[in-house]
Amino acid sequence: MDPDQARAALAGERAETHALLTTMAARLTSVVDAGADASSDDEHDPEGSTLAFERGQLVAQIERSKVRIAEVDAALERLDAQTYGRCENCGADIAEARLEALPAARLCITCASKASNRRW
Ligand SMILES: [Zn+2]
Numbered sequence: 001m002d003p004d005q006a007r008a009a010l011a012g013e014r015a016e017t018h019a020l021l022t023t024m025a026a027r028l029t030s031v032v033d034a035g036a037d038a039s040s041d042d043e044h045d046p047e048g049s050t051l052a053f054e055r056g057q058l059v060a061q062i063e064r065s066k067v068r069i070a071e072v073d074a075a076l077e078r079l080d081a082q083t084y085g086r087c088e089n090c091g092a093d094i095a096e097a098r099l100e101a102l103p104a105a106r107l108c109i110t111c112a113s114k115a116s117n118r119r120w
Pocket residue numbers: 087088089090091092107108109110111112
């Protein structure tokens with residue numbers, strides 16, 4: 001993939017993820033505030049447990065977004081090091097279509113499907 005095109009795709013992904021992160025962090029703050037306003041007795045308050053559930057979901061989403069941003073940053077570093085687009089496992093070129101769909105991909109499709117527990 002053209003490095004400029006890759007950089008633009010990564011910048012877009014980073015901005016998008018960052019915007020999502022900001023939205024979720026604001027949502028988390030309001031959920032926490034709502035929880036503080038509501039009864040502290042979560043067990044007997046259905047709204048309280050819904051809030052606790054939502055809080056858990058948001059925390060998990062925020063964690064995932066942070067990982068995603070870290071992956072995008074790592075991909076930008078690989079661009080600078082001119083190793084971008086190369087599979088970290090087998091050294092093969094990562095298919096262009098895969099990089100378009102997942103600009104921060106570390107692995108080629110073959111290695112990624114073998115390492116099914118690793119999304120990147
Ligand atoms: Zn590979």
